[in-house]
Amino acid sequence: MSTKAYYPISEIGQGKVGFSKTRSIIEAAFYGNNVVKVNTLKEAYELAKNSPGTIVTDMPVYRGEEFGLEKDAKVLLFNDGAITGRYATARRISGEPGVNCAALDIVAMDAVYESRWKTMYHAEVFVGLDPEFMVKAHLLIPEGEENIMYNWMLNFQYMSDEYVKMYKNSKPVGDGKEADIYIFSDPQWTGSDRPNVSLDCLSDPQKKTLCYFNTETNCACILGMRYFGEHKKGTLTMAWAIANRNGYASCHGGQKEYTLADGSKYVASVYGLSGSGKSTLTHAKHGGKYEIKVLHDDAFIINTDTCASIALEPTYFDKTADYPTGCDDNKYLLTAQNCSATLDEDGKIQLVTEDIRNGNGRAIKSKLWSPNRVDKIDAPVNAIFWIMKDPTIPPVVKLKGASLASVMGATLATKRSSAERLAPGVDPNKLVVVPYANPFRTYPLANDYEKFKKLVEEKNVDCYIVNTGDFMGKKVKPADTLGILEAIVEGKADFHKWGPFSDIEILDWEGFVPDMNDPEYVGQLKARMSDRVNEIENFATAKEGYDKLPDDALEAIKRVVAELN
DSSP, rough: OOOOOOEEEEGGGGTTTTHHHHHHHHHGGGGSEEEOOOSSHHHHHHHHHHHOOOOOEEEOOOOOOOOOOOOTEEEEEEETTOOBBBBBGEEEESSSSOOOOOHHHHHHHHHHHGGGOOOOEEEEEEEETTTTTEEEEEEEEETTTTTHHHHHHHHBOOOOOHHHHHHHHOOGGGGGBBEEEEEETTTTOOOOOBBBBBBGGSSTTTTTTTEEEEEGGEEEEEOOOOOHHHHHHHHHHHHHHHHHHHEEEEOOOOEEEEEEEOOEEEEEEEOOOOTHHHHHHHOGGGGTTSEEEEESSOOOOOOOOTTEEEESSSSSSEEEOOOOOOOOGGGGEEESSSOEEEOOTTSOEEEEOTTSSSSEEEEEEOGGSTTTTTTOOSOOOOEEEEEEEOOOSSEEEEESSHHHHHHHHHHHHHOOOOBOOOTTTTTTOOOOEEEGEEEEESSSSSHHHHHHHHHHHTTOOOOEEEEEEEEEEOOOOOOHHHHHHHHHHHHHHEEEEEESSSSSSOOOTTTTTTTTTOHHHHHHHHHHHHHHHHHHHTTTTTTGGGOOOOOOHHHHHHHHHHHOO
């Protein structure tokens, strides 16, 4: 699938594909005489290397020439100042109740005008790595932000000869009704009220930050946001929206394919927020017991008809906290953000990781980090695993009913991670619900609910919850979770009815068998399930019912609470 960039004269005009008001404001800026086109990764690297404040380490980029860099390219480090995480509060999404698009369009229009005094860089990438689904994305960003642009081109697929040819041979997405993605970004924007311009339409006018998405027309305006993660997730936000409109389940998670000794295949998808363990589970090699192929650990889509899956990104944007200076995994680093640096015994500049400087240090790792990496898994997905950190849920349970399986994904409970900046007064330790582990949705939640329900109900995909946190005070270790996965993949997991539940089964994992005769435990379990009922009921009223789920979703979770009674 490809998106539309060029238009016959007869297809240009009001009401036609690619010509909404917001998009017309954003796209026009790309053709200004202050715009410099950056065509290759080599160009982007040189610009980033020479950008003020960039730290050029003495760490070589491993086999960089294989993906568009010079042989002598080095790992670049750039630090964002006090901002080291995403700020979800800044997001404003067209179509959601209470979002004043007319006012936001004026803010965008004024920001574009102010950018005329700057040299702006225009970069292009592909999102989606198979002819079945490839969309083209454009980024416009000012001089001085070369590291964001370089990271963006590394994170997604730069326009190599191979992928340009693949894109030309791909089918137009939505029968030509999907336009290219256009993103205007100015991290230097400080915003101010002017005649006809008011910042009251921002979610947080005091912060002077904005991530404005008009995903129906595939465009976005990112203002006052330095953190690269805003640009990565902003781009994925729109690619996921395109996928959702065209029959795919949009997935913030990881997927891998196991080939067992008898030649059979097992495809597992894991869903969880940053810090949940989804990357660890996705990349685990299981001691060489199986032949493993990894699709990705953060962003992919599932065709809800064929159940094949496609990766959206070639590289990995990972935390550096668990990768000390000198560890083998750092061989595959391309760039780093929000880390420190020092001199080794030979006087060479080395990264200082482990979140010593700040929380949420990050790096982009090349595709080579995972030697068994693929861009598409044709074998149909076998199982979905919702990763939760809910202390009342055992290390693993199996969900039988399609409605319950999907609604538990819609009420996925976890703890906040250091990757997210929180508004003042928000308790970072409070369990929060993030539907399908994807806080980047820009369409009604019911769309995801129906897609995942279809996979379970019509395509016979199994569904599990795995708890990677603690169970009633006892830590669930990675070895526990990996052992559980292996038992399931090999067909050795003996699931049986759990207590009073009609649609939940349990695997008795040593040391974690819940005592259903303990009134304190049952009370806490009931409280957490009741929390989920409250969340579903809240979806029906919050944002004027924008995220209301079908009635069967609420009925499925209410049945769980009733059975506990």
